Amino acid sequence: MSALFKTIVTGSDGHRGRAAAALAQALASATGARLLLVGVEYELPLPLIETYAEARATLENELRELRDEFAPDATTKVAVDASPAHALRRIASEEHADLIVVGSMHRGRLQRFTSADRAMQVLHGAPCAVAVAPDHLPCRSTLEQIGVGLDGTPESGVALDIALQLAQRSGGALRLLAVGSDVYPGSVNLVAGSSYADIYEQVVAGRVHVAREEIERALQHCADLGVPAIGDVQIGNPARELTALSAHCDLMVLGSRRWGPVRRLALGSTAEQVVRDASCPVLVPPRHAVKEHEDEQRASDAEVIL
Helix, strand or coil, rough: CCCCCCCCEEEEEECHHHHHHHHHHHHHHCCCEEEEEEEEEEEECCHHHHHHHHHHHHHHHHHHHHHHCCCCCCEEEEEECCHHHHHHHHHHHHHHCCEEEEEEECCCHHHHHHHCCHHHHEEEEECEEEEECCCCCCCCCCCCEEEEEECCCHHHHHHHHHHHHHHHHHCCCCEEEEEEECCCCCCCCCCCCCCHHHHHHHHHHHHHHHHHHHHHHHHHHHHCCCCCCEEEEEECCCCHHHHHHHHCCCCEECCCCCCCCCCCCCCCCHHHHHHHHCCCCEEECHHHCCCCCCCCHHHHHHHHHC
């Protein structure tokens, strides 16, 4: 089995990053990846040269303490940058990392929409997969329950593939969820009545039918690989239902949806809302992983035909 992650980068500014470091260690242990713990020294004008030396020494000490407590397999590195998000993306590119694990500040609902979070800055435009481990959540040292959101798209297929490999390596189990969205705006000219109700019920019923088929296929795939899994179908708001599932998981894996720059990660509205509100860390693969996944599927199908 090929390596899932070869190099994982996680970061801290000396005050944040405990949950991210713990998750990065768990993922590195499960996959055999090299783990790099990056401390970001702010590139800001300071009054005296001695101040720079003191700040760097403090950061290096805090970084070692974080490593010793949460990521003993990590190598530490200090990066100088005005933006922690930019520093992590840059280091990930230089180190050819497969995954960035980043912490996220806990805010109230209003602040989530009005304040920039460096986790989102890393997510949008990252050159590789990104996992977000909010600082206020318990530190995850195991991957016993891995949640996956399925919607029949190639992106969710990549998410399932990653979750399966993590479960195989960690001895964990999967919790699969497909949501039949109950949102049907219809026509702005359609007057509410029996015809609207009939159309609405048909649309939702069709979505639920597709969701059930998707879960059945995924459960069969898990069984074929010997990975324990349970599946569920819900009707409602996909982001809300996936967020509810996250309360029972050590990690959620979701596919990226919105088109972004080539070979960069881009989130759709559902994935972004889950990342912000989830009760566990969330891992999102990059867009280019979809093509790689499809190429592997075609190669596998060709071998079967031959």
